[in-house]
Amino acid sequence: MLAVESATVRFGRRTALDAVDLEVADHEIVCVLGPSGSGKSTLLRAVAGLQPLDGGRVFLDGVDQASLPVHRRGLGLMFQDHQLFPHRDVGANVAFGLRMHGVPRAERDRRAGELLDMVGLPGAGRRAVAALSGGEQQRVALARALAPRPKLLMLDEPLGQLDRSLRERLVVELRTLFGRLGTTVLAVTHDQGEAFALADRVVVMRDGRIAQQGTPLEVWQQPASAFVARFLGFDNLVDATVTGSAADTVWGKVPVPEDSSQGECELLVRPGGVRIGGPKEGLRCTVGVRTFRGHHVTVALHPGDGPSLQAECGLRDTPEEGDVVGVTFDPAETVVLPPAG
Numbered sequence: 224m225l226a227v228e229s230a231t232v233r234f235g236r237r238t239a240l241d242a243v244d245l246e247v248a249d250h251e252i253v254c255v256l257g258p259s260g261s262g263k264s265t266l267l268r269a270v271a272g273l274q275p276l277d278g279g280r281v282f283l284d285g286v287d288q289a290s291l292p293v294h295r296r297g298l299g300l301m302f303q304d305h306q307l308f309p310h311r312d313v314g315a316n317v318a319f320g321l322r323m324h325g326v327p328r329a330e331r332d333r334r335a336g337e338l339l340d341m342v343g344l345p346g347a348g349r350r351a352v353a354a355l356s357g358g359e360q361q362r363v364a365l366a367r368a369l370a371p372r373p374k375l376l377m378l379d380e381p382l383g384q385l386d387r388s389l390r391e392r393l394v395v396e397l398r399t400l401f402g403r404l405g406t407t408v409l410a411v412t413h414d415q416g417e418a419f420a421l422a423d424r425v426v427v428m429r430d431g432r433i434a435q436q437g438t439p440l441e442v443w444q445q446p447a448s449a450f451v452a453r454f455l456g457f458d459n460l461v462d463a464t465v466t467g468s469a470a471d472t473v474w475g476k477v478p479v480p481e482d483s484s485q486g487e488c489e490l491l492v493r494p495g496g497v498r499i500g501g502p503k504e505g506l507r508c509t510v511g512v513r514t515f516r517g518h519h520v521t522v523a524l525h526p527g528d529g530p531s532l533q534a535e536c537g538l539r540d541t542p543e544e545g546d547v548v549g550v551t552f553d554p555a556e557t558v559v560l561p562p563a564g
């Protein structure tokens with residue numbers, strides 16, 4: 224469906240996109256995520272034709288898009304700077320693209336009604352846009368983008384403005400809707416929870432390049448680097464040297480999975496793999512701040528030497544702040560990453 228080859232965009236001396244290759248298959252949902260300034264929006268805008276390329280090419284269904292303006296690319300865009308038309312009602316907003324394509328009035332109304340049903344706003348066609356909540360406006364924007372049955376739907380921070388609980392609900396609805404319609408989607412978000420819930424494949428960007436791509440499970444289980452691990456919210460990272468099935472670290476010997484690569488590395492221990500026991504077992508730590516997370520508690524552990532550790536504890540077995548405990552590590556929850564630098 225979409226093939227981006229070596230796409231490069233420069234703003235003055237700054238390279239916002241650095242020879243990026245990306246493919247999106249038919250019916251696939253791909254989410255691009257990364258920190259602010261990593262090039263996500265530039266990538267999306269380059270695919271849409273809103274941002275000229277300094278190098279590389281964009282193909283849709285095998286056709287080079289270089290000479291095609293935005294409105295001839297067959298894309299559905301839901302971008303933050305493409306707000307709804309405030310003076311038109313909901314139905315006219317949804318039908319806008321269809322009107323541009325010369326679809327007759329009766330057919331436009333029928334399709335707009337169908338799409339509003341689909342996004343959970345049945346019968347909202349005559350409502351004023353200004354009278355809708357933020358979440359409802361997002362749904363209308365989505366219906367508008369979907370109306371012309373685009374080859375590829377492109378979403379930039381689709382749920383950006385909404386509060387957390389609404390986002391969590393909408394993301395599930397979106398995934399179900401896209402699955403039902405067989406929509407191919409390229410979305411950009413800085414919220415990793417959203418990306419992981421929505422995507423078949425996530426693409427993590429750093430400084431205009433792809434740092435890693437894979438299914439949400441692959442990326443979560445095996446981050447490619449300390450950068451990706453940190454971006455996913457993992458903080459238990461330490462320099463290490465692996466020999467056999469253990470790594471030497473400032474936290475002492477940490478067991479690692481069989482067949483881990485040997486030698487210098489950066490070691491990640493997921494918080495679920497930090498086991499808290501009596502003070503005589505393993506690494507001696509003092510319990511610091513405890514943060515309630517709903518289904519578990521995150522506990523900061525301070526060893527005498529080296530960086531602090533985060534542990535995930537059950538609600539009932541959380542140690543008290545100030546307790547002295549012993550820490551051991553579960554090899555199934557450790558990941559050997561390439562050495563820093």
Ligand SMILES: Nc1ncnc2c1ncn2[C@@H]1O[C@H](COP(=O)(O)OP(=O)(O)OP(=O)(O)O)[C@@H](O)[C@H]1O
Pocket residue numbers: 234237238239257258259260261262263264265266413
């Ligand atoms: N029109 C522009 N002129 C100059 N520099 C730009 C322009 N647009 C983007 N940049 C720069 O290009 C880099 C990538 O920006 P981009 O907006 O693609 O990042 P992003 O990952 O989408 O960030 P965010 O999550 O903050 O939206 C940044 O350093 C940004 O400052």
